[in-house]
Amino acid sequence: MKHSTLSQFLLDQKLSNLNIDNDLCKLIESLAQACVRISYRVRQGALGGILGSHGTENIQGEVQQKLDLISNQIIVEGTQWCGAVAAMASEEEEQIIPIPGEYRRGNYLLLFDPLDGSSNIDVNVSIGTIFSVLEKKSDHEQPQEADFLQSGHNQVAAGYVVYGPQTLLVITLGNGVYSFTLESNTSTWTLTHENIQIPETTSEFAINMSNMRYWHQPVKQYIQDCLSGVDGPLKKNYNMRWIASMVADVHRIITRGGVFMYPADKRESVTKGKLRLMYEANPMGFVIEQAGGLATNGKNRILDISPQQLHQRTGVILGSKKEVELITSYHTS
Ligand code: P6P
Numbered sequence: 001m002k003h004s005t006l007s008q009f010l011l012d013q014k015l016s017n018l019n020i021d022n023d024l025c026k027l028i029e030s031l032a033q034a035c036v037r038i039s040y041r042v043r044q045g046a047l048g049g050i051l052g053s054h055g056t057e058n059i060q061g062e063v064q065q066k067l068d069l070i071s072n073q074i075i076v077e078g079t080q081w082c083g084a085v086a087a088m089a090s091e092e093e094e095q096i097i098p099i100p101g102e103y104r105r106g107n108y109l110l111l112f113d114p115l116d117g118s119s120n121i122d123v124n125v126s127i128g129t130i131f132s133v134l135e136k137k138s139d140h141e142q143p144q145e146a147d148f149l150q151s152g153h154n155q156v157a158a159g160y161v162v163y164g165p166q167t168l169l170v171i172t173l174g175n176g177v178y179s180f181t182l183e184s185n186t187s188t189w190t191l192t193h194e195n196i197q198i199p200e201t202t203s204e205f206a207i208n209m210s211n212m213r214y215w216h217q218p219v220k221q222y223i224q225d226c227l228s229g230v231d232g233p234l235k236k237n238y239n240m241r242w243i244a245s246m247v248a249d250v251h252r253i254i255t256r257g258g259v260f261m262y263p264a265d266k267r268e269s270v271t272k273g274k275l276r277l278m279y280e281a282n283p284m285g286f287v288i289e290q291a292g293g294l295a296t297n298g299k300n301r302i303l304d305i306s307p308q309q310l311h312q313r314t315g316v317i318l319g320s321k322k323e324v325e326l327i328t329s330y331h332t333s
Contacts, residue, residue: 117245128247
């Protein structure tokens with residue numbers, strides 16, 4: 001594999017795929033450079049005054065960390081000028097974000113969770129940025145929220161950046177999943193993994209076990225069967241991981257297999273799930289499917305969910321194809 005840069009990769013993708021135009025390449029490149037700046041701020045930690053709470057709440061009623069808002073601003077300011085975006089939507093802002101009048105508007109809608117895993121910021125555990133790109137289908141000069149409410153199978157690009165021991169950009173443009181490693185001294189994204197494929201089977205699940213008393217029966221039964229090990233109905237011993245940063249858990253899964261589960265449960269605030277459909281479940285679902293895995297809400301394909309609200313939540317079960325199929329069988333039997 002020739003170690004090409006993100007720019008060379010995007011040019012190759014554009015030359016080999018008519019659906020990929022200059023504007024999409026410009027959007028991805030400006031977003032990737034914004035994430036270089038986020039990576040720098042993340043690594044500053046206490047030296048950069050970025051730790052701790054901002055003292056405000058987002059639309060979800062969650063306390064916003066300083067780095068949530070810093071990252072949000074970096075992405076907005078880092079992409080609004082590129083001429084490819086019609087409007088944006090962020091986990092951190094209730095309303096859609098228009099493009100200021102001085103910039104050319106393009107036809108792409110950018111949705112993002114600027115910093116996922118905020119509870120891990122102050123304890124130096126991997127966090128990430130998640131992004132999704134749709135095309136504006138209407139002829140609205142100024143996009144409206146309704147323009148964003150498209151099913152995940154309409155995405156033209158999606159991916160994430162994980163700020164961990166390495167800073168990695170993982171992206172799909174609908175033709176496979178590719179990973180780039182940031183060379184921070186030169187701010188260069190270098191292609192280091194191509195056509196990533198998730199192992200179809202696994203013996204590793206990721207779920208927050210402290211919520212067990214709230215789970216519906218299918219999830220409870222599946223986890224109990226996993227814990228029964230080689231003497232139980234699944235006839236193998238399972239391992240468990242839970243990082244509480246979806247980006248880090250998903251990256252482990254596309255690297256070595258596994259399943260990630262944040263199901264809807266009996267808590268009033270989680271009856272529809274905890275994770276957000278438009279800028280967490282949909283982009284991760286696109287990446288997972290492009291890498292040969294499956295992504296459901298327990299019963300239905302995530303990418304086929306028809307969104308009703310910008311910040312709506314969904315249950316998420318995603319990862320190794322055969323294990324997600326097994327978990328689905330617990331929900332449909
Ligand atoms: P819990 C982070 O806040 C997040 O949105 C995901 O990244 C993560 O998987 C999940 O929530 C963790 O939730 O309830 O275990 O803290």
